[in-house]
Amino acid sequence: MFEPPETPPYPDAFRPDETPAPHPLLAPVTGLLGSWAGRGRGEYPTLDEEFAYAQQVTFSHDGRPFLHYEARAWLLGPDGAPLRPSARESGWWRLQPDGRVEALITQPTGIAEISVGRAADGVVDLATHEVALAPTAKKVDATRRRYTLTDGDTLDFVHDLAAVGQPLLHHLSARLRRRGDGAVP
Numbered sequence: 001m002f003e004p005p006e007t008p009p010y011p012d013a014f015r016p017d018e019t020p021a022p023h024p025l026l027a028p029v030t031g032l033l034g035s036w037a038g039r040g041r042g043e044y045p046t047l048d049e050e051f052a053y054a055q056q057v058t059f060s061h062d063g064r065p066f067l068h069y070e071a072r073a074w075l076l077g078p079d080g081a082p083l084r085p086s087a088r089e090s091g092w093w094r095l096q097p098d099g100r101v102e103a104l105i106t107q108p109t110g111i112a113e114i115s116v117g118r119a120a121d122g123v124v125d126l127a128t129h130e131v132a133l134a135p136t137a138k139k140v141d142a143t144r145r146r147y148t149l150t151d152g153d154t155l156d157f158v159h160d161l162a163a164v165g166q167p168l169l170h171h172l173s174a175r176l177r178r179r180g181d182g183a184v185p
């Protein structure tokens with residue numbers, strides 16, 4: 001028999017003023033909490049053309065000193081309509097004393113990244129510490145991700161990629177806005 005899932009006793013919070021209160025070590029990233037949506041453009045030297053995409057990103061916490069991170073993207077056609085599903089990833093951003101961040105991020109393309117960096121003044125800058133690849137994954141050597149809160153409701157994202165024999169080069173840039181209930185990009 002199907003049993004609907006019970007609400008867990010320790011649900012995640014998506015806003016700094018919700019219960020549970022964010023752990024003090026989350027202070028440099030509480031501005032990220034919640035859901036974001038927006039559009040971006042991507043490129044890579046191995047690709048024939050640039051592409052346009054939409055993305056939704058969510059950060060939450062359960063009172064402990066890490067964020068749960070979840071992102072999904074889909075490609076957009078020339079008319080801005082959804083074309084096909086694209087990258088998805090999820091992970092954990094572990095906040096350390098003095099604003100250091102250790103992020104563990106996995107993707108359904110067989111790539112698992114551990115990135116390290118810092119969070120301060122509304123900017124999170126993460127660079128690869130290690131990448132683990134499933135046997136059939138594309139060869140990814142490194143990434144760099146920068147998330148910038150340009151104001152309380154705007155999150156800019158830039159992603160560089162070293163993969164398939166290329167050096168660290170621009171792959172993605174997007175501008176995300178804080179989502180109201182049910183908003184779509």
Ligand code: HEM
Binds near residue numbers: 053164
């Ligand atoms: C918003 C997120 C992302 C979007 C929209 C996106 C989009 C794309 C697109 C459209 C391609 C061309 C192949 C295809 O049509 O599927 C591609 C290739 C690729 N992407 Fe991304 N990507 C994203 C994130 C990432 C991330 C996080 C990584 C790695 C950590 C990554 C690594 C790659 C690699 C390795 C290729 C293959 C390049 C090649 O074989 O020539 N992408 N991406």
